[in-house]
Amino acid sequence: MNASLRRARPAGRGFTLIELVVTLAIVGLIAMVALPLYELSSTRVKEAELRQALRTIRGALDAYKAATDSGLLVKSAGDSGYPPSLDLLTEVLEVANKRDFGLNAGEAARHVIFLRQLPRDPFFPDATTPAAQTWATRAYGSSADNPQPGADVFDVSSLSTRIALDGTPYSSW
Numbered sequence: 001m002n003a004s005l006r007r008a009r010p011a012g013r014g015f016t017l018i019e020l021v022v023t024l025a026i027v028g029l030i031a032m033v034a035l036p037l038y039e040l041s042s043t044r045v046k047e048a049e050l051r052q053a054l055r056t057i058r059g060a061l062d063a064y065k066a067a068t069d070s071g072l073l074v075k076s077a078g079d080s081g082y083p084p085s086l087d088l089l090t091e092v093l094e095v096a097n098k099r100d101f102g103l104n105a106g107e108a109a110r111h112v113i114f115l116r117q118l119p120r121d122p123f124f125p126d127a128t129t130p131a132a133q134t135w136a137t138r139a140y141g142s143s144a145d146n147p148q149p150g151a152d153v154f155d156v157s158s159l160s161t162r163i164a165l166d167g168t169p170y171s172s173w
Helices: 017-070 086-090
Strands: 135-138 155-158
Touching: 017 086, 017 155
Parallel strands: none
Antiparallel strands: 135 155
16 A cells, blocks of 8 residues: 555656766866956956046146147146146146137137046055045156156056056056
8 A cells, every 4th residue: 555655756756966066067167267267358458448537637747748848728937737636637727828729808718628537546445535536646756766756747667566467567557
């Protein structure tokens, strides 16, 4: 009677232990290969962002210098012509001499802005830090061998101490 109450076990009802172990081994192997490739591609993306941010800021610094040299912006006698801070590049600045640029004294002031938004250093660890504080600045009077901040911003570099994929420090870019 007990034999008649038992149901016949259907074939292929589940996975065997060996099938599960083999599947987990294959997934683990794929993960071990994929993780370093992901980290490498993530670093490459950050390096591309850093290059673009440096080009953008350096282009704005050069444009600011050209504007002061041409008289578009006021420059004091002892000034280098570079901005005193990175934040100044995102501010709306008024043209210094309106008549030289085709504006009459009664017309509305003409404004200049060099950057809509200051890019952040992609390798800076704290996302809450203001963008201007994520960069190391170099003053016009400091040497390239020993860059030091000063009264103006001549150049920028990364504050990161990490080494790039090409073997150079990010701070030297």
